[in-house]
Amino acid sequence: MCNLISVPPLRDENQLLLRAQALSGFTLGELAMKAQWHMPANLKRAKGWVGVLLEFHLGAKAGSKPEQDFADIGIELKTIPVNAQGRALETTFVCVAPLTGNSGVIWESCHLRNKLSRVLWIPVEGERQIPLAERRVGTPLLWSPNAEEEKQLRDDWEELMDLIVLGNVESIRAHHGEILQLRPKAANGQSLTEAVGKQGQRIMTLPRGFYLKKNFTNKLLSRYFFI
């Protein structure tokens, strides 16, 4: 994507929050024009477009590094499509699930916990009846899990990781977990990655990712008003 606007580096999370607040109320069409980006008609062939557009406006480094979007200030950015009531329309992808090399991996130092330790949520209107260019950005929310939320995340993560380590990855369905779920995260059904089989042998399986279920993200968002 062309990059004609330079956004200065961020000092701290308050500055990031202010910058995000300044985007609320704008439509995606306005933000695309400001960035001089091409507007796709819909997201069918551009599923991550909204997230990358907001990253650009907030000064996140684009790329595919497995770290927080704003690693220097310890913040992960998540755009979340919402309906007119401010309720999540989709689950939220968190990170790829490690399917091998998990001996000794513990919650305290896992990738998922790090990613979710501090999240800037930006709701964006996502109903398909609204043309993409007319969808508005909502009020951002800076969030860290409280004790109860962290326990829920940890319980689900540990249950899912146990299944992965013990060779049961292929028996995990999306309904496992109260607030976290493990689902395919792949380019297509032919993608394969290494994992552990039932007899401890090496198998090839579809890459998986951790996702936050909508019931959980809705609890976070419901405490705030949308626009």
Add this chain to the structure above:
DNA sequence: TCCTGATCATTG
């Protein structure tokens, strides 16, 4: 209507 499994684009 909603959820689960499938899929799309891009970068390193």
Add this chain to the structure above:
DNA sequence: CAATGATCAGGA
């Protein structure tokens, strides 16, 4: 291929 950004869409 694996990571990033996610949403699509058929079947329950």
